[in-house]
Amino acid sequence: MNEPSAKHTTFVIERNYKHSTSRVFAAWAGQAAKAVWFPKADEFDFRVGGREYSRGGPPGGPVFTFDACYQEIVPDRRIVYSYTLDMEETRLSVSVTTVEFKPEGGGTRLVYTEQGVFLDGHDKPELREHGTKLLLDKLGDALDGQ
Template structure:
């Protein structure tokens, strides 16, 4: 009997440059109201080491996806590391470890998003996940200028 179960391991890296300071880009990830402007709104959001972020959603009439993350490390304004599972309906489709780095540049922030995943039984692929993540990071870039009150100058 041949098993229909298999695991595909893969890693992808996405880099984005944003015209905002690392503290503002970091806040777009750490503040639930700000994050909900570019990422599906969380049902649970505990931004602390050991804390959980949980949401469910999907396209109208389409499958329901469940994102269930646990924050592993947080270095304010520099790095976030979290592990997460992704389910489609009742089927686990992947398990990942993600690192988001915030590097100061002359123009603002270089964000480096690295995801190391195991994609299960052909339900998802790194290429599909990378495509969706790029869309979300582009949305972050669109929302970032209006996300917070203008920084006050001294």
């Protein structure tokens, strides 16, 4: 068993997409559009106070639960949400995430900032940042493929 601990961290990831802010924002705001690049949600209520909830994982592996609440939405400009991530019955982390959509050169500069507390050594901020970078790359591929 790991010693009780709380590791606080913030990471920022920036991506440039050749698509308009409204198109990039729509890839976050619609359940079907988001499911192309992010694990499909069991519940998706994109509004302030709304919830995004999903459970799943690799075949034969542990079940992960993502449970988010939208705190602020400014269409085509900003999304702020808080979320927990659990593995089976173990809480891995609690985070606040801000996603900003900035027009730049005919496209969009996306700025993703996550502030989190990683609990009891069950997950590492470096792994979360790496996984988030992969998801944002997948978002770019999805946008390019539309």
